[in-house]
Amino acid sequence: MPSKNEIIIRLAGEGGEGVISTGDIFTLGSARSGYNVFTFRTYPAEIKGGHAWYHIRVGSSSIRSMGDGVDVLVAFNAEAYHIHHHLLNPGGVLIYDPDTVTPENSDAIQYPIPFNRIARKDLEFVRGKNVVVTGFLAGLFGLEPASLEDLIRNRFKRRPEILDKNMKALETGVAYATKEITKSDPFYLSETNKVGRLVMSGNDAISAGALYAGCRYYAGYPITPASEILETMARELPRLGGISLQAEDEIASIASCIGASFSGVKAMTATSGPGFSLMTEFMGYAGMAEIPLVLIDAQRAGPSTGMPTKLEQGDLNHSLYGGHGDFPRIVIAPGDVKDCFHQIVNAFNMAERYQTICVFLSDQSLSHRTETLTKPDVSTIPVIDREKPTDGDLEGYLRYLNTETGISPMSIPGMKGGAYTSAGLEHDEAGHVDKPMESHLMMVPKRYRKIETARREMEKPNRYGVVDATIGLIGWGSTQGVIEEAVDRVNANGIKAAAMHPKVLCPLPDEELQAFIDSVDYVLVPEVNYSGQFAHYLQANLNVKPVRLNKYDGLPFTPGEIVAKIEEVASHG
Amino acid sequence: MPSKNEIIIRLAGEGGEGVISTGDIFTLGSARSGYNVFTFRTYPAEIKGGHAWYHIRVGSSSIRSMGDGVDVLVAFNAEAYHIHHHLLNPGGVLIYDPDTVTPENSDAIQYPIPFNRIARKDLEFVRGKNVVVTGFLAGLFGLEPASLEDLIRNRFKRRPEILDKNMKALETGVAYATKEITKSDPFYLSETNKVGRLVMSGNDAISAGALYAGCRYYAGYPITPASEILETMARELPRLGGISLQAEDEIASIASCIGASFSGVKAMTATSGPGFSLMTEFMGYAGMAEIPLVLIDAQRAGPSTGMPTKLEQGDLNHSLYGGHGDFPRIVIAPGDVKDCFHQIVNAFNMAERYQTICVFLSDQSLSHRTETLTKPDVSTIPVIDREKPTDGDLEGYLRYLNTETGISPMSIPGMKGGAYTSAGLEHDEAGHVDKPMESHLMMVPKRYRKIETARREMEKPNRYGVVDATIGLIGWGSTQGVIEEAVDRVNANGIKAAAMHPKVLCPLPDEELQAFIDSVDYVLVPEVNYSGQFAHYLQANLNVKPVRLNKYDGLPFTPGEIVAKIEEVASHG
Amino acid sequence: MVETATKLVVKDYKSDVKPTWCPGCGDFGVLSASLKALAELQLKKEDVVVVSGIGCSGRMTYFLTPYGMHGLHGRAIPLATGVKFANPDLTVLVMAGDGDLFSIGAGHLPHAAARNVDITVICMDNQTYGLTKAQASPTSKIGHTSKSTPHGVISEPANPVLTALSSGATFVARGYSAKPPQLQDLIVRGIQHKGFAFVHVQSPCTEFHDTFDYYNERIEQLPDDWDPSDREAAIRLALTDDREYLGLFYQTERPVYETTAREWAPINDEFDVETYLAQFA
Amino acid sequence: MVETATKLVVKDYKSDVKPTWCPGCGDFGVLSASLKALAELQLKKEDVVVVSGIGCSGRMTYFLTPYGMHGLHGRAIPLATGVKFANPDLTVLVMAGDGDLFSIGAGHLPHAAARNVDITVICMDNQTYGLTKAQASPTSKIGHTSKSTPHGVISEPANPVLTALSSGATFVARGYSAKPPQLQDLIVRGIQHKGFAFVHVQSPCTEFHDTFDYYNERIEQLPDDWDPSDREAAIRLALTDDREYLGLFYQTERPVYETTAREWAPINDEFDVETYLAQFA
Numbered sequence A, B: 001m002p003s004k005n006e007i008i009i010r011l012a013g014e015g016g017e018g019v020i021s022t023g024d025i026f027t028l029g030s031a032r033s034g035y036n037v038f039t040f041r042t043y044p045a046e047i048k049g050g051h052a053w054y055h056i057r058v059g060s061s062s063i064r065s066m067g068d069g070v071d072v073l074v075a076f077n078a079e080a081y082h083i084h085h086h087l088l089n090p091g092g093v094l095i096y097d098p099d100t101v102t103p104e105n106s107d108a109i110q111y112p113i114p115f116n117r118i119a120r121k122d123l124e125f126v127r128g129k130n131v132v133v134t135g136f137l138a139g140l141f142g143l144e145p146a147s148l149e150d151l152i153r154n155r156f157k158r159r160p161e162i163l164d165k166n167m168k169a170l171e172t173g174v175a176y177a178t179k180e181i182t183k184s185d186p187f188y189l190s191e192t193n194k195v196g197r198l199v200m201s202g203n204d205a206i207s208a209g210a211l212y213a214g215c216r217y218y219a220g221y222p223i224t225p226a227s228e229i230l231e232t233m234a235r236e237l238p239r240l241g242g243i244s245l246q247a248e249d250e251i252a253s254i255a256s257c258i259g260a261s262f263s264g265v266k267a268m269t270a271t272s273g274p275g276f277s278l279m280t281e282f283m284g285y286a287g288m289a290e291i292p293l294v295l296i297d298a299q300r301a302g303p304s305t306g307m308p309t310k311l312e313q314g315d316l317n318h319s320l321y322g323g324h325g326d327f328p329r330i331v332i333a334p335g336d337v338k339d340c341f342h343q344i345v346n347a348f349n350m351a352e353r354y355q356t357i358c359v360f361l362s363d364q365s366l367s368h369r370t371e372t373l374t375k376p377d378v379s380t381i382p383v384i385d386r387e388k389p390t391d392g393d394l395e396g397y398l399r400y401l402n403t404e405t406g407i408s409p410m411s412i413p414g415m416k417g418g419a420y421t422s423a424g425l426e427h428d429e430a431g432h433v434d435k436p437m438e439s440h441l442m443m444v445p446k447r448y449r450k451i452e453t454a455r456r457e458m459e460k461p462n463r464y465g466v467v468d469a470t471i472g473l474i475g476w477g478s479t480q481g482v483i484e485e486a487v488d489r490v491n492a493n494g495i496k497a498a499a500m501h502p503k504v505l506c507p508l509p510d511e512e513l514q515a516f517i518d519s520v521d522y523v524l525v526p527e528v529n530y531s532g533q534f535a536h537y538l539q540a541n542l543n544v545k546p547v548r549l550n551k552y553d554g555l556p557f558t559p560g561e562i563v564a565k566i567e568e569v570a571s572h573g
Numbered sequence C, D: 001m002v003e004t005a006t007k008l009v010v011k012d013y014k015s016d017v018k019p020t021w022c023p024g025c026g027d028f029g030v031l032s033a034s035l036k037a038l039a040e041l042q043l044k045k046e047d048v049v050v051v052s053g054i055g056c057s058g059r060m061t062y063f064l065t066p067y068g069m070h071g072l073h074g075r076a077i078p079l080a081t082g083v084k085f086a087n088p089d090l091t092v093l094v095m096a097g098d099g100d101l102f103s104i105g106a107g108h109l110p111h112a113a114a115r116n117v118d119i120t121v122i123c124m125d126n127q128t129y130g131l132t133k134a135q136a137s138p139t140s141k142i143g144h145t146s147k148s149t150p151h152g153v154i155s156e157p158a159n160p161v162l163t164a165l166s167s168g169a170t171f172v173a174r175g176y177s178a179k180p181p182q183l184q185d186l187i188v189r190g191i192q193h194k195g196f197a198f199v200h201v202q203s204p205c206t207e208f209h210d211t212f213d214y215y216n217e218r219i220e221q222l223p224d225d226w227d228p229s230d231r232e233a234a235i236r237l238a239l240t241d242d243r244e245y246l247g248l249f250y251q252t253e254r255p256v257y258e259t260t261a262r263e264w265a266p267i268n269d270e271f272d273v274e275t276y277l278a279q280f281a
């Protein structure tokens, strides 16, 4: 039997039972050993109880999605077995505690391991169960225990009383795999190279990129799945001379960011749907008063409180159209974890250069998933600061100077001669509000001109896939990897497909998209929402009536789902 | 010289100088005398000072817009003269105080009247100036003084000390017109019939219609141009057993309306752009928890604080797309004052029937303008209440029953057996939140099904204009009259045009619109905003690339502006 | 006897939904006190509406059988205001967290108190954001380290009882989830009170910020001879921070908004549209 | 002498924009006191930021020459918080209305006070909504009839001084726009105060709700021997409603948020991205 060095593992059980921590340790351990990883995790919105699961795809070549089905299911309890076992791929492996799960007959390879009993009786350490399982997986798939040991040492370094117990649990798990069972599955994580790779979550990459871009003020209000950004900024900013504020609500968060940006400091807030909706009025203020600001919306399934721990790409409409009145905005959605770093820098650059609100759309899968990535080469990622007035500009300074690009040099408090009042009221070039109608006629086009300047200056999307494609996929946000994987797969099977995945969604790179659309026979737009917000937006702006593929069960696409739709489109073609 | 019995009058001067009150009295007086009126007024956002003007079109036949240019300009000061005199139509009349205004040579008919001096010296009553002017206009155009006398008596009934002075001022104005000047203009308001007509503002009609529809709870926060609705509801609701609340902000306003609606009472809130943006999060709650609610947005020029006393149709995007996540909503925009009554009833009917948020888009021109209208025949305007569970339904009651129409009977507190928890979290038919993913798959389509039901059941838009039109205009909201007037005018001149003006904008009556679009060669979409929000929406939903006509100086269209664009389109055709 | 047959018991108010709180969570104490309070008052469950916020505390409505509104974070009070104003016959309770009421919702409580809306607000204070996993809350004490305050809290903690007192609440009390009988009594009296009643409950979060020991040491009953009509004295006690007083701090009578608001005019429920429109003729 | 040559005078702080307020409006008194306070402190105008809300009061920024933010209704305090946090060297003033600060913005003041942000908040209280033409405001007295309360106000009026005191403000004062010298002095001391300073100003609206006579009768200076370090006494006086006391109610010292927040770590302004990313390797 040829060994397979890519594995899709799913751990499932009761929330708080160790599912998440098992997943985290195993993922990190694999990544530290040089494998590529890609995870998805979800748990109930409650703190305790409910069904949680952790999905890890791990292997030695590049990994861009959750993959299809499950190769290895670890069922922590009977419910977990029942919910997930039908996802097992042919030749898949079921790992379970025979004391709690009684599997039906199936062709799955079964490894019973009484981890509850082992933890309770052998180790006298009930909470060690998850580490036993981690060890078992490491033993089974040939992962070097060293990196896991390091992780455990680190995790419990401040609690020596349970460090030893956990090390013992790990050892016991490994031993069980190598001695107590007969391995009959083909999965084996072979040696791989470790050079220059990072393992990060989307929220990690966003925070890192923001710090690199020069963000020195952060204000936010806790909300899933954005809270980790607040937590990172609270830890990191003080030593950089910055401030992070847990504000009283999202309105105060965005308000104080706008105040900080007015003071000349790069500022950011992060939230999810409910908070994003609350920030609406201030988005318009940033647009009108031309104040640079980065607003991260880590989307979760809505509407309203919705499903706080589930995925949905449901806030595109609000990003593009939310808020009363006409005002310019930038909307950016990163494609994967590495892109989070790159695009958040881009978000700051664009917010600063075009002096307006930049909405950055992450989502529950991307913010919380762990991916391996090559270290970003920051020498290729420029940092742009807003244009400030020169001494010459400061004579008879006009804050809202009506330039050709629409961009007016922005003074900041402390600059002598630069004083002005930033206004949400319509204003003239000086910021005066006494001739609103004339001002409006001048200023509305001026503000929109910045968007046209941005469209000219911005990065353009690349085309992915075969050159003579007949089917073109257009996606946005966290679906990049899974779409590309699907394209590769159908291309390998003789269907000619290509994809384009713009990162800057507003302004839309309409020329490039239209050229792409015109080059194919069918356009397919997969997105994780019911109403097809992106497809609708493309229809409004371009000459296209795309086929839609919408998923709204709270989970990411699998490559197979997209492949099936491409095949359907191809066969109708 | 043939007499003209339709006059476009513009009063202009310093805010607080009596411009607005002169306009109000003259308008009401004309209407009471049986003429049709149509007004537009604007004043600075400040309380005192700045430039204010009042535009009145008055005549004996039906009047649907401001008309073109100005027939009679009353310049209260030199600035007013300079700003407006170039708008005078050929043969127009200039009325001014020779002590403050020195008109240039022009072919306008000039009537100097020293109203400041008359008020100060002759009447010893400085504040009587505006009533002198009112009297002068009445005398000049042959308006019966009786109705003006009534109005003044009413206005000052609680201040007898100045009632007499005002009556005297009126008399003096009339006398000046009939005795001190030689009338050389052709304008004369001939006798007309007075039967069954009302004179109301948009906000009056909205409030009246809401009360008729059964609204018994109102909460709002003051904001121009919506405040009059709060003020009317505060006065009227208590005697109907209802409550009106001036809430602490717009979030509390909409929250308490949702609470009241949950309790079974029809509820409404009214605001303008900034407040509308603040209500965003709760729009989604109403959508998710399926709670009927009418939200009036009296649009003003944005973004942000914008131009609080100027017109813009700038909040369509937010109405259609605002808020995180996918949720169904109804959006209605009335076409004129009479339609405000009709459509607000429709708004309540649709909110109640489809149990969701209904956004009602008025605007600064419509809310504040005065129009004459035939009394609505309420026997043709049904009032619909939400569906309540029957006794049968209450056995094993499921609040969010997954029906074919999407509509689930809604229990209200006090109903035995009907208790449930309304939830912003995703929930199943019973309202339980423990299986969100399965629930989401069922409930998202269920909620959207209500919109499809509404699309089937709702009133459809009519076509206006010639049957064999080559140019089709599609408009929305307060531009109905001016578009129809323009269509009539070009039809009279041999260009074949027609118009369609849907009132329910979401769900869009797409079949009727597409049929209309397909029946013409060119589609023209006039709207009072920069970005063409409605045109964009039509492009996204229908097969059309309309020609756009956008105006964004804060003022309504004149018929001539639309005529010119139709002619341009026709000549390029 | 008919009477005993219809007597409502705790079970009637408890739903089939198993509370999802962590073992030992203070909120269990609030749940049991509330259930008993409802039973003590023999309120019909269809005449009660419990409005909750978003948080661990906000899950309360699902565990109860009366009508419930699981609202939005911070907005339980204005929602409840509308529920009550529309139908003053209902008994309306707000059950919400410290974040809900004193962070994002801080702007609403003073207004409801000033209006003297006849609702009972129960603040389940755990000095943390439970549901979002342990960030600081407005009631967290100085120095408290949490995920969002890795260097410790540096804001003066909010004082819910003082805020209620200075906003014009007409009933202000404090209970402790480890003392359910007293809490039950305070909730009962809060509901019976005609006007805005505020019951602050110390309800520790065992998962992220277990303060049971802290409170067990610090709680103290209000003196036996405490005069709840003395607002100044109540404020003075609320300012004390070495002791945590329990009991009814303050109670007074003032007109209730929804009652007064309906007294303005003789009520004639029918809207006569013809007469109304005649004013515009 | 160089010194006299650079001395800043009132005119340096006054912009060319003519105030659009109605004749007699109380806000003129606040403007003139503020101008004089700035001159007294000899603050460079580029180092001052005045953040205002939306209302007649909110127009203030346009009449002054320092940097200004004319913000959103109710949000002057969080905007100012960001301005100050980003650059603690700036002098930051908030000038806003009673509606701004105590109605729509009511949720923000307690948090800024609790944090002890070093800004000075001047509340221009006219007990009405001036700009939207005379609706009731949170500080309107019971019975006040207005466009939005045709039957009279029935909510207990907000008490700005009491609210500031109970929220933890470290400087709380009240002035009167008809007494500009005292007001000037209070503003000066508010600015000099290290921490959150709140200056409540009775600033009547002559157009819609002229309360000059009312206040002229009721104002009274704080006693000469007033001890501004006694918070309880300050609260007691704030509760009095037959007299309207003017002066500095309370002042204390507490760590300032933006200072403490930067003391957490030795500051190294450069972000070393390589080192930072290494933790993820």
Ligand SMILES: Cc1ncc(C[n+]2csc(CCOP(=O)(O)OP(=O)(O)O)c2C)c(N)n1
Binding pocket: A221, A222, A223, A224, A250, A274, A275, A278, A305, C053, C054, C055, C056, C057, C058, C072, C073, C096, C097, C098, C099, C100, C101, C124, C126, C128, C129, C130, C131, C132, C137
């Ligand atoms: C507008 C909005 N912002 C943020 C959140 C995320 N959120 C949910 S609960 C919560 C705080 C919970 O704290 P608390 O109110 O004290 O309740 P507890 O969980 O401690 O009972 C937050 C911030 C949300 N649901 N809505």
Ligand SMILES: Cc1ncc(C[n+]2csc(CCOP(=O)(O)OP(=O)(O)O)c2C)c(N)n1
Binding pocket: B221, B222, B223, B224, B250, B274, B275, B278, B305, D053, D054, D055, D056, D057, D058, D073, D096, D097, D098, D099, D100, D101, D124, D126, D128, D129, D130, D131, D132, D137
């Ligand atoms: C979100 C929002 N709601 C409402 C308004 C309308 N508005 C402008 S000023 C104002 C109130 C003014 O009252 P106050 O704050 O007391 O200031 P004043 O005019 O009395 O000085 C209101 C409600 C607004 N601009 N924004």
Ligand code: SF4
Binding pocket: A047, A048, C020, C021, C022, C024, C025, C026, C027, C056, C057, C126, C130, C131, C204, C205, C206, C207, C208
């Ligand atoms: S996290 Fe804390 S507050 Fe939430 S349920 Fe658990 S113990 Fe209770």
Ligand code: SF4
Binding pocket: B047, B048, D020, D021, D022, D024, D025, D026, D027, D056, D057, D126, D130, D131, D204, D205, D206, D207, D208
């Ligand atoms: S309306 Fe009142 S507050 Fe506004 S400027 Fe006039 S007097 Fe001053």
Ligand SMILES: [Mg+2]
Binding pocket: C055, C097, C098, C099, C124, C125, C126, C127, C128, C129, C130, C137
């Ligand atoms: Mg809490």
Ligand SMILES: [Mg+2]
Binding pocket: D055, D097, D098, D099, D124, D125, D126, D127, D128, D129, D130, D137
């Ligand atoms: Mg005011």
